[in-house]
Amino acid sequence: MLKGKTVLLGVTGSIAAYKMANVASMLVKMECDVHVIMTQNATHFITPITFETLTGNKCMVDTFDRNFQFHVSHVSLAKRADVVLVAPASANVIGKLANGIADDMLTTTLMACTCPKLISPAMNTNMYHNPALQDNLKKLESYAYTVIEPDSGFLACRDTGDGKMPKEEVLVGHILKEIAYEKDLQGLKVLITAGPTQESIDPVRYITNHSTGKMGYEIAKAAMLRGADVTLVSGKTALEPPMFVDYVPVISAADMFTAMKERFLDHDIIIKSAAVADYKPKTVAEDKMKKKDGEMSIALDRTVDILKYMGEHRRAGQFYCGFSMETQNMLENSRAKLDKKNIDLVIANNLKVEGSGFGTDTNVVTMISKKEEVQLELLSKEMVAHKVLDEILKLRG
Numbered sequence: 001m002l003k004g005k006t007v008l009l010g011v012t013g014s015i016a017a018y019k020m021a022n023v024a025s026m027l028v029k030m031e032c033d034v035h036v037i038m039t040q041n042a043t044h045f046i047t048p049i050t051f052e053t054l055t056g057n058k059c060m061v062d063t064f065d066r067n068f069q070f071h072v073s074h075v076s077l078a079k080r081a082d083v084v085l086v087a088p089a090s091a092n093v094i095g096k097l098a099n100g101i102a103d104d105m106l107t108t109t110l111m112a113c114t115c116p117k118l119i120s121p122a123m124n125t126n127m128y129h130n131p132a133l134q135d136n137l138k139k140l141e142s143y144a145y146t147v148i149e150p151d152s153g154f155l156a157c158r159d160t161g162d163g164k165m166p167k168e169e170v171l172v173g174h175i176l177k178e179i180a181y182e183k184d185l186q187g188l189k190v191l192i193t194a195g196p197t198q199e200s201i202d203p204v205r206y207i208t209n210h211s212t213g214k215m216g217y218e219i220a221k222a223a224m225l226r227g228a229d230v231t232l233v234s235g236k237t238a239l240e241p242p243m244f245v246d247y248v249p250v251i252s253a254a255d256m257f258t259a260m261k262e263r264f265l266d267h268d269i270i271i272k273s274a275a276v277a278d279y280k281p282k283t284v285a286e287d288k289m290k291k292k293d294g295e296m297s298i299a300l301d302r303t304v305d306i307l308k309y310m311g312e313h314r315r316a317g318q319f320y321c322g323f324s325m326e327t328q329n330m331l332e333n334s335r336a337k338l339d340k341k342n343i344d345l346v347i348a349n350n351l352k353v354e355g356s357g358f359g360t361d362t363n364v365v366t367m368i369s370k371k372e373e374v375q376l377e378l379l380s381k382e383m384v385a386h387k388v389l390d391e392i393l394k395l396r397g
Helices: 015-029 048-055 073-080 091-098 105-112 131-142 168-179 214-225 253-266 306-312 330-340 381-396
Strands: 006-011 033-038 083-089 117-121 145-147 151-154 160-164 189-194 229-234 246-249 269-272 279-281 300-302 319-325 345-349 365-368 373-375
Touching (some): 006 015, 006 073, 015 083, 091 131, 168 214, 214 229, 253 269, 253 306, 319 330
Parallel strands (some): 006 083, 117 145, 189 269, 319 345
Antiparallel strands (some): 279 300, 345 365, 365 373
């Protein structure tokens, strides 16, 4: 995902410095070229050789270190970096950066960087809430730094409060948001549905389907990484919502319809990937429900057709994409939905191919528009998500 990208990690004197070894390892596994600069204080918590072993690059500490190829290191690293992350960022280094002090390898290099700069404060909770520290963070934000909010919890100093460095996955998520993909969806608002809906039969039972939400969540993540402002309306799943998206949880089809109705006119692209339960129980007394062979027969009504409603009420300039799951005549039945529901693109899921459909990490789909049908081979759902977004951008012109 990060092949050809260069990430510069700045590590300062904090007990949380040990976590950065895992961050470096995660980035290297994504084929990223990782370079690490440490302050002298950071070497008391983790050794430079740890980062050198993980990254395959020399870990810089001393501005005047002569054990490197002939170039001005702080300038060359600054030019090569696609993004810089300072984590953990101590109060001392934050103060230096905010006030233009460049007296070591890290602060000197940061001064020369023109790429996106991320900073993750990590310190005692009283230090973090000190007015001087907060003023310095505001200064850095005015200088185009992105400040990653610390977590709250039990700190190494035995205090409880703000100041804990976020998990490694969160730090890597911020890096991916900055550099993983070209921002070809920048400025667009994308509304996505995902997951199943549940229709209650009684206080114990409900009707649902086998949707896991994986496809919709991958589309939401892909759109976010490509710069879109993403809203994800999701039924109940076992998945963690993607970072940096507006997450709206729902349960029933009526909940999903309400959430979509309130939001869809404000969005440029609507992608309905959720497998909404097609039926809901009728409102009838339980004693009037028929019994057959000792089992209760539940009377059902159709739920609202969310995609059709939005297609009928769409505004000019909006793009609509819907997913289709057909067990028979997949292409014909899916294509019919283009006109029937007034949408621009239908993604037909092939449920008859091994590795596709519900609950898998892969999928086989055909993208159907009024102009063409594009059959995709078996791909990861992450790759399918990007192919769908590529097709939407192509059709939008």
